[in-house]
Amino acid sequence: MEIKVLKPILGANDQRAEDNRALLEKNKIVAINFTASPGAGKTSLLMATIKALREEFRIGVVEGDVSSAIDAETVSKEGIPVVQINTGGACHLDATMLSNALANLPVDDLDVLLIENVGNLICPASFALGEHRKVLVASVPEGHDKPHKYPVMFSDSDAVVLNKIDLQPYVDFDRDKFDAAVNGLREGAMIFPVSCKTGEGIDQWVSWLRKQIRDEQGA
Amino acid sequence: MHELAVTEEILNLVVSEAKKSNATKVKHVKLVIGEMTGIVNESVSFYFNEISKKTIAEGAVLSFRRIPAAGRCRDCGHQFEVKDFVWACPHCGSLNIDITAGKELYLESIEVI
Numbered sequence: 001m002e003i004k005v006l007k008p009i010l011g012a013n014d015q016r017a018e019d020n021r022a023l024l025e026k027n028k029i030v031a032i033n034f035t036a037s038p039g040a041g042k043t044s045l046l047m048a049t050i051k052a053l054r055e056e057f058r059i060g061v062v063e064g065d066v067s068s069a070i071d072a073e074t075v076s077k078e079g080i081p082v083v084q085i086n087t088g089g090a091c092h093l094d095a096t097m098l099s100n101a102l103a104n105l106p107v108d109d110l111d112v113l114l115i116e117n118v119g120n121l122i123c124p125a126s127f128a129l130g131e132h133r134k135v136l137v138a139s140v141p142e143g144h145d146k147p148h149k150y151p152v153m154f155s156d157s158d159a160v161v162l163n164k165i166d167l168q169p170y171v172d173f174d175r176d177k178f179d180a181a182v183n184g185l186r187e188g189a190m191i192f193p194v195s196c197k198t199g200e201g202i203d204q205w206v207s208w209l210r211k212q213i214r215d216e217q218g219a
Numbered sequence: 220m221h222e223l224a225v226t227e228e229i230l231n232l233v234v235s236e237a238k239k240s241n242a243t244k245v246k247h248v249k250l251v252i253g254e255m256t257g258i259v260n261e262s263v264s265f266y267f268n269e270i271s272k273k274t275i276a277e278g279a280v281l282s283f284r285r286i287p288a289a290g291r292c293r294d295c296g297h298q299f300e301v302k303d304f305v306w307a308c309p310h311c312g313s314l315n316i317d318i319t320a321g322k323e324l325y326l327e328s329i330e331v332i
Binding site: 147 | 256327
């Protein structure tokens, strides 16, 4: 006997992501999911973001890594509540992992949750977490053809932060081609060129993020 | 790349759907997978054979219907299959493309006894 099913394979994850979203909204927390290749500068961007917004918002962090607690230790030094998720080989965070992390965070004492996904531009695209916004961190040395190599991730992201612009003089990175590719895959995508090292461009990125947080809080 | 996690979800879904019909054995599993998911058929089959042992889906045959990546040009409206992952409109050359197919990942049907 053949049974028609026609159900999404990751439907269970999608359901858990909706549960996470409900929990976040019950506690009035705005969650941002940061994705990137390894080494693009997710943790540096998180640190710069925390520094800029910590007086305005109570911030918590979830650090996803295949192994080690190096990133969580970096965040923890700032006195910010942080949960490290070691995926033990898995190449992405999923909604269950985030749910477990939320259980270990002071959710009634947070306004914003910054989620650092595992460094990978393929797998995290398939696994919803329940976040309010997706931000992709790219960097100049990775090359301007990155959007066309990982089109799903770029097309799903609300904003792209282009890090390491201080290295532009040393590499063959074509900003126009990069911007055209990003905007091609996602109409009206926001692109924020920054250098986490020099601080250039961080203000513009932070004001966009602040607006997203305020918009969600008012929603 | 993330086939183990995906295959675990496939197995959970297959077993729960089969049990709803009081099936005792799953013979065949039909999956639909978009080219842009990065999922490799052979890898899913390999993991499925391993993790389905001692379940009612043990020994089930997996078949895959692959959906090519497709796009629609926002400038000229042309709809096309994306070949070799070139994200430009073959008609007018624009890079302004909405992805219209290739992200599919679902269980189409199962055959049970």
